[in-house]
Amino acid sequence: MSEVNYLQLITGVFVGLASGYLGAFMVLRRMALVGDALSHVALPGIALALVFNFNPFLGAFGTLFLGIVSIWLIENKTELSTEALVGLFFTFSLAVGILITPREDLLEALFGDISKISLTDTVLAVILSLAVIFVMRSIAKKFMLGTISPDLAKSAGVKVAAINFVFMFLVAGIVALGIKAVGTLLMGALVVIPAIASRNLTASLSSYTFASALIGLVSLVGGIILANTYQLPPGPIVVLASTAIFLVTLILKRD
Amino acid sequence: MSEQILKVDNLSVEFDGHRVLDGVSFSVKPGEVLAVVGPNGAGKSVMFRALLGLIPYSGDVDWQPGVNIGYVPQKLAIERALPLTVKEFLHFKSGDTDEKEILQALESVGIKTAVSNQSHLEHHILNRRLSMLSGGEFQRVLIAWSLLGNPDILLFDEPTAGVDIGGEETIYNLLRQLHDQRDLTIILISHDLNIVYKYANQVICLNQKIVCSGVPSQVLNSESLAALYGEEATVYHHPHAMHHE
Numbered sequence: 001m002s003e004v005n006y007l008q009l010i011t012g013v014f015v016g017l018a019s020g021y022l023g024a025f026m027v028l029r030r031m032a033l034v035g036d037a038l039s040h041v042a043l044p045g046i047a048l049a050l051v052f053n054f055n056p057f058l059g060a061f062g063t064l065f066l067g068i069v070s071i072w073l074i075e076n077k078t079e080l081s082t083e084a085l086v087g088l089f090f091t092f093s094l095a096v097g098i099l100i101t102p103r104e105d106l107l108e109a110l111f112g113d114i115s116k117i118s119l120t121d122t123v124l125a126v127i128l129s130l131a132v133i134f135v136m137r138s139i140a141k142k143f144m145l146g147t148i149s150p151d152l153a154k155s156a157g158v159k160v161a162a163i164n165f166v167f168m169f170l171v172a173g174i175v176a177l178g179i180k181a182v183g184t185l186l187m188g189a190l191v192v193i194p195a196i197a198s199r200n201l202t203a204s205l206s207s208y209t210f211a212s213a214l215i216g217l218v219s220l221v222g223g224i225i226l227a228n229t230y231q232l233p234p235g236p237i238v239v240l241a242s243t244a245i246f247l248v249t250l251i252l253k254r255d
Numbered sequence: 256m257s258e259q260i261l262k263v264d265n266l267s268v269e270f271d272g273h274r275v276l277d278g279v280s281f282s283v284k285p286g287e288v289l290a291v292v293g294p295n296g297a298g299k300s301v302m303f304r305a306l307l308g309l310i311p312y313s314g315d316v317d318w319q320p321g322v323n324i325g326y327v328p329q330k331l332a333i334e335r336a337l338p339l340t341v342k343e344f345l346h347f348k349s350g351d352t353d354e355k356e357i358l359q360a361l362e363s364v365g366i367k368t369a370v371s372n373q374s375h376l377e378h379h380i381l382n383r384r385l386s387m388l389s390g391g392e393f394q395r396v397l398i399a400w401s402l403l404g405n406p407d408i409l410l411f412d413e414p415t416a417g418v419d420i421g422g423e424e425t426i427y428n429l430l431r432q433l434h435d436q437r438d439l440t441i442i443l444i445s446h447d448l449n450i451v452y453k454y455a456n457q458v459i460c461l462n463q464k465i466v467c468s469g470v471p472s473q474v475l476n477s478e479s480l481a482a483l484y485g486e487e488a489t490v491y492h493h494p495h496a497m498h499h500e
Binding site: 028141142144145148149151152154155156199202203204205206207208 | 304307308309324326328331333336337338339340342343344346347348382384400
């Protein structure tokens with residue numbers, strides 16, 4: 001029996017809240033699978049960090065940020081859809097990542113391992129999670145308007161391209177955070193499942209985003225506790241926990 | 256210059272080398288209701304987007320300094336399950352504080368908001384999901400949106416798209432009322448010439464270029480309409496069309 005580690009739980013609370021909250025907006029923007037695919041862009045960064053011995057979070061965030069800036073630039077230049085471009089970067093990065101990740105570390109990079117989390121990781125996770133929530137809250141209105149109609153948003157003075165860029169930056173941050181908890185392959189679940197579960201229950205934007213953040217927290221913390229109790233890998237258990245919550249909301253679904 | 260709320264000179268728009276608008280010039284005086292008519296693909300919506308600075312263009316678009324523009328785009332597709340209430344949507348434009356202005360705007364578009372009706376209102380409009388409104392209700396909410404911030408001029412792109420026939424007339428009556436009460440200038444795109452006769456005091460016929468312009472009863476004759484909608488209309492040019500009173 002291993003003990004539940006407080007660092008894991010604290011990380012779980014904040015990363016869960018932030019990924020649930022940001023995921024709510026990603027789902028509205030039809031970016032449900034973008035988070036999933038983008039997480040693979042982190043792999044080469046994690047690999048570099050392992051090879052050169054620096055914090056894998058920084059490596060992940062670095063390549064994610066590079067990937068996102070490239071996507072944003074190409075998108076503005078060619079009018080190819082974000083989705084298609086993410087498809088390109090996703091497979092390219094996965095290929096590079098698999099080649100350069102040391103063989104013995106590949107499993108951890110793909111599936112994450114929150115049990116190995118350090119104090120530095122936790123502090124970083126708390127600060128960044130709060131930053132993601134705070135920045136998203138402050139651009140939420142403009143972002144939503146741009147989602148409903150870019151023309152309507154621009155006519156009301158919203159700088160849609162800039163808001164989208166900030167949003168993608170937040171997505172890179174949250175993906176890098178979530179990877180530590182559930183790994184690159186399962187990160188998508190952290191942003192998508194709480195949001196769609198919440199959507200089953202809510203009618204207004206404020207209740208939808210709040211419930212999504214809360215479900216993110218419960219899935220991550222619940223999953224970590226369960227995994228620790230039964231000595232199972234946390235990543236898959238977190239995903240199973242949030243899926244279970246989704247099934248419950250499906251039964252409780254309004255109208 | 257100060258006589259005009261909007262002056263457009265030689266406005267052209269190109270998409271991928273294809274000219275969608277070609278040398279469009281016109282002006283709008285305060286208090287006018289200007290209708291823009293033309294076949295599908297004539298560049299009407301493109302012209303609106305250029306006027307609002309949403310797309311790149313060449314030529315001059317001069318708005319009266321300090322003018323406040325309200326815009327209602329053509330038919331917004333709101334996803335059915337979008338978790339967003341009318342109240343939240345209207346707050347996107349007006350910020351968190353001025354609930355009063357929102358209620359006023361809703362009143363203006365014929366949605367009752369009297370204090371005695373507060374609970375009625377809470378349940379029926381403000382707290383309802385945007386995606387669950389009928390076409391007519393949604394259009395009214397969009398018009399209310401455009402009224403927030405007290406605009407001097409409203410731009411409507413097909414204000415009755417998605418509204419059933421009975422509701423269509425009501426929306427236009429509403430626009431006329433707003434025009435009279437708030438002293439608004441209105442530019443609207445419409446496909447319905449009857450509506451244009453009835454509600455507009457100026458009209459532009461647009462088909463990439465301006466084909467005719469002036470007072471609806473004078474310029475909308477069989478000749479100009481053939482030029483606008485007919486098959487062999489591409490080379491028709493009216494030499495005086497651009498210089499109406």
